Amino acid sequence: MSELAERLRRELDRYSYGGKLPSSRALVERFRVSPVTVSRALAQLAAEGLVVTRPGAGAFRAGPRAAPAPAGDTSWQEVALSADGAELVPRTVDASGVTVSLAAPPPGVLEFNGGYPHPCLQPERAMAAALARAGRRPGAWGRPPLEGLPELREWFARGIGGAVTAAEVLIAAGGQSALATALRALAPPGAPVLVESPTYPGMLALARAAGLRPVPVPVDPDGVRTDLLADAFRATGARVLVCQPLFQNPTGAVLAPGRRAEVLGIARAAGAFVVEDDFVRRLVHSDSGPLPRPLAADDPDGVVVHVGSLTKATSPSLRVSALAARGPVLERLRAIQVVDSFFVPRPLQEAALELVGSPAWPRHLRTLSAELKARRDTMTAELARRLPELVLPHVPSGGYHLWLRLPDGAARAVGAGPEAEAALTAAALRAGVAVAPGRPYFxxxxxxxxxxxxxxxxxxxxxxxxxxxxxxxxxxxxxRPGRH
Ligand SMILES: Cc1ncc(COP(=O)(O)O)c(C=O)c1O
Incomplete structure (x- = not known):
């Protein structure tokens, strides 16, 4: 609580409910503080429900608080939410793997576990301008076509390349929602789904929430191990593989050229779909060579359901993504999206279109690319200098993270892998840096x-x-507790 907020709070009794507080200017003069300090203090009291601010009119003492409603008895829900006896695989919704990269760290703690670029890397001005222009477009608040704005579908289709057309693209609300739709469209509850190991915990959470059984297929620095893939399909009867061919989360691996056709061929032979999560294509580092095309660009038979999202290169709030697919599955995806959420809000689609069509967009991508490379180089150099015992099997040329193995000796010192991780993440937080433990990725x-x-x-x-x-x-x- 700021000092000014505390003083104002003590004075509130002087005003009647609904009574007007002194103007901001009067408060600035009286307390000899800046206008920003005044507005922060008022905002704080407003957030506590003590003050109501009305733009242009001033700040007023809020009315008396209503007594809290008596707590009801919600224990019946425990029975209702568990009464899924008829289900083969219980659907569990566990958000912890997702909230790790969404939650803000405590004050003063450095965020090595975030899943999105810091605001200083986001194209904030370009996004603000795009949103303003979008708001002025005719019909901006009208209903969009259910599949998304045609120009936006066209833009995503061009970005995928190959023979993919706008008609094969659906606009979705971020990668997470697109993945949820894809998983539900492709596999019934109880079905196995092949996933890379390690992989993005948010996708594992989605699979489990849909009642699917994730079956791991290991990843090496060349991407998913195709020598194990055919057997995995055979052993499980799975009809879906979820794969990130480019800058895989968490390893940063890129699927090797020789494995691309293999993945598609093996899936096709198994009668299975490949969900291609192309989540960080635009987060390429400036020293990377040319990027491989998405798998969807080389997929005449409709094996691939492609997911591409704008969030990672812009802001977690620009929740606009694309699902691209060929064949009857497209209609299934479309139906699920419409039933679940109707459509992505039109103003957001218009803003996305304005943003990617602006001259600021390519400039932003170049800046981001150079900045990510500089940051990756700093982190790898600092780790090599200060923490040589952490093993970095692969230095990625895209994405926003490094994946490190704990030293073998660590397990001997504090127990098996998960215990060592848990001990390290807790100690790191105490030391003022938040890191993501590896366990949820498996x-x-x-x-x-x-x-x-x-x-x-x-x-x-x-x-x-x-x-x-x-x-x-x-x-x-x-x-090394002894050295401490
Ligand atoms: C591999 C991967 N896919 C998809 C997503 C979802 O991102 P969004 O919903 O913001 O597009 C994430 C987010 O961290 C991710 O890491």
Whole structure:
């Protein structure tokens, strides 16, 4: 609570309910503080429900608080939510794997576990301008076509390339929603689904929430292990593989050229779909060579259901993405989307279109690309210098994170992989840096302890250096207690 807010709060009794408080200017003069301090203090009291602010009119004392409603008895829900006896596989909804990268860290804690670029890497001005222009477009608040704005579908189709057309693209509300639709469209509850190991916990959470059984297929620095894929389809009877061919989360691996046709061929032979989660195509580092096309660009038979999203290169709130598919599955995807959520709000679609069509867009992507490379280089150099015992099997040329294996000795010091991870993440938080433990990225027993370090969510390379220093202190505390 700021000092000014505290003083104002003590004075509130002087005013009647609904009575007007002194103007901001009067408060500035009386307390000799800046206008920003005044507006922050008023906002704080407003957030507590003590003050109501009306733009242009001023601030007023809020009315008396209503007594809280008596707490009801919600225990009946425990029975209702568990009464799924008829289901083969219980559907569990566990948001923890997702909230890790969405929640803001406590004040003062450096965010090495964020899933989105720091606001200073977001095209904030271009997005604001795009939103303003979008709002002025005729019919901006009308209903959009259910599949999405045609020009936006066209833009996504062009970005995928190959023979993909706008008619094969549906606009969705971010990658997460597109993945949810794809999983539900392709596999019934109880069915197995092949997933990369390790993989994005948010996708595992979606699969489990849909009642699916994720079956892991290992990933190496060349992407998903195609030598194990055919057997995995055969052994499980799965009809779906979820795969991130480009800058895989968390390993950063890119599917090797020789494996691309294999993945499609093996899936086709198994009569299975490949969900291609192309989530960070635009987060390529400036020293990367030319990017491989999405698998969907080389897929005449409609094996691939492609997911591409704008969020990672813009803001988590620009929840606009594309689902692209060929054949009857497209209608199934469309039907699920419409039933679940009707359509993506038109103003957001219009704003996305304005943004990607503006001259600021290619400029932003170039800046982002250079900044991500600089941050990756800083983080890898600092880790090599201060934490050489953490193993970095692969330095990615795109995306926003590094995937590190804990040293073998760590397990001996504090127990098996998960315990070492848990001890390290807790110690890191105490030392002032939030890191993502590896366990949620594995759908079955992990082969070793890991951590994922994101370099995009912090404010600067200086924070990366400081974060690695704090992580060093945490490692010393956990793995070499004697030296502490
Ligand atoms: C691999 C992967 N896919 C999809 C998503 C979903 O992102 P969004 O819904 O913001 O597009 C994420 C977010 O972290 C991710 O890591």
């Amino acid at each position: 759908s079955a027993e992990p082969p070793a302890g890991h951590v994922r370090l994101s370099f995009a969510a912090v404010a600067s390379t200086g924070e990366i250096t400081e974060g690695v220093r704090r992580l060093r202190a945490a490692c010393d505390e956990v793995f």
